Amino acid sequence: MTRMKWPPDLPSPVQPVHWSLTVECGIKMWVKRDDLIHDWVSGNKYRKLKYNLQKVKNSEYKGILTFGGAFSNHLYAVAGVCKLEGIASVGIIRGDGFDPANPTLAFYKSAGMKMYFVSRTEYRSITDDIIQNILINYPDYLIVPEGGSNEDGVLGASEIMHEFYSQCDIQPDYVLVAGGTGGTAAGILQSLKPSTALRVYGALKSDYLIQEIHRLSRLEQLPSGFRYYPETIFGGYARWNQELLDFITEFESETGIEIDHIYNAKLLYAFKEHMKNGVIPSGSRVLWIHTGGLQGKAGLRYRMHKKQNSGIVH
Numbered sequence: 001m002t003r004m005k006w007p008p009d010l011p012s013p014v015q016p017v018h019w020s021l022t023v024e025c026g027i028k029m030w031v032k033r034d035d036l037i038h039d040w041v042s043g044n045k046y047r048k049l050k051y052n053l054q055k056v057k058n059s060e061y062k063g064i065l066t067f068g069g070a071f072s073n074h075l076y077a078v079a080g081v082c083k084l085e086g087i088a089s090v091g092i093i094r095g096d097g098f099d100p101a102n103p104t105l106a107f108y109k110s111a112g113m114k115m116y117f118v119s120r121t122e123y124r125s126i127t128d129d130i131i132q133n134i135l136i137n138y139p140d141y142l143i144v145p146e147g148g149s150n151e152d153g154v155l156g157a158s159e160i161m162h163e164f165y166s167q168c169d170i171q172p173d174y175v176l177v178a179g180g181t182g183g184t185a186a187g188i189l190q191s192l193k194p195s196t197a198l199r200v201y202g203a204l205k206s207d208y209l210i211q212e213i214h215r216l217s218r219l220e221q222l223p224s225g226f227r228y229y230p231e232t233i234f235g236g237y238a239r240w241n242q243e244l245l246d247f248i249t250e251f252e253s254e255t256g257i258e259i260d261h262i263y264n265a266k267l268l269y270a271f272k273e274h275m276k277n278g279v280i281p282s283g284s285r286v287l288w289i290h291t292g293g294l295q296g297k298a299g300l301r302y303r304m305h306k307k308q309n310s311g312i313v314h
């Protein structure tokens, strides 16, 4: 089913998750389906772009300029939202160049995004001459950081829990969310009731994100129930193996909920371990925020196909 209504219908649904493992472990689980918000601007991307978009519409800005990789959910959503709103978009992309077979890049292009490809080293340094020479051409564009995790992004993400509390009276003990640049977790922290603990499952190996979430949340202290788990199971950002792919297939067929391999599958896999070893104790009530990222499934198929054809076994 396609979801193209713009602006989208909110609130996003809250549903019970029918997963036998939660029953075995004595855990009640619900999901907030932000993945259903919109096909182009899905999940936490809608949340983080909402106020950035408002800023562009209410000002003299001519467009949005932002950053990301060749498979980025964020760039995909920026390209999509700008097309829906008739706003110009520019992407500074970490990557080798345009490949029309890459479905994510093909979407950026079809949505009208102006693309600049830079090397990984250049990408890491915003002060690099190459990036500065691009930025100089767009003085009247709103510059949004990678992942959309600026102040307006955090404000939008804070609405996830406000919306949840106003749509149902479930009182979760734990909220689970995936972490990449930290803005979503920071927004959730701003609006979480003190009786609920936030568990952030990182997509990256490093635990640098703890400081970033703290900084973006503007809280004096991270609450005692906050925990961050870096990605130590599958080897880091965007890496996968057959075990992860099998887990995705099983989870999707059992629950009927599609998940991406970079963020939500890894969260759920680590959560599965936490249920089994009692890190999340029996009797707990858990709310998982589904942050979308499903466009990445086409990107994964493309990458698998490329690997097969190059003879590399992952």
Ligand SMILES: Cc1ncc(COP(=O)(O)O)c(C=O)c1O
Pocket: 043, 044, 073, 074, 147, 149, 178, 179, 180, 181, 182, 183, 184, 185, 260, 263, 264, 291, 292, 293, 294
């Ligand atoms: C699908 C998905 N889930 C979760 C995240 C992590 O969100 P954040 O970058 O705000 O930590 C991202 C990336 O930003 C994402 O694309």
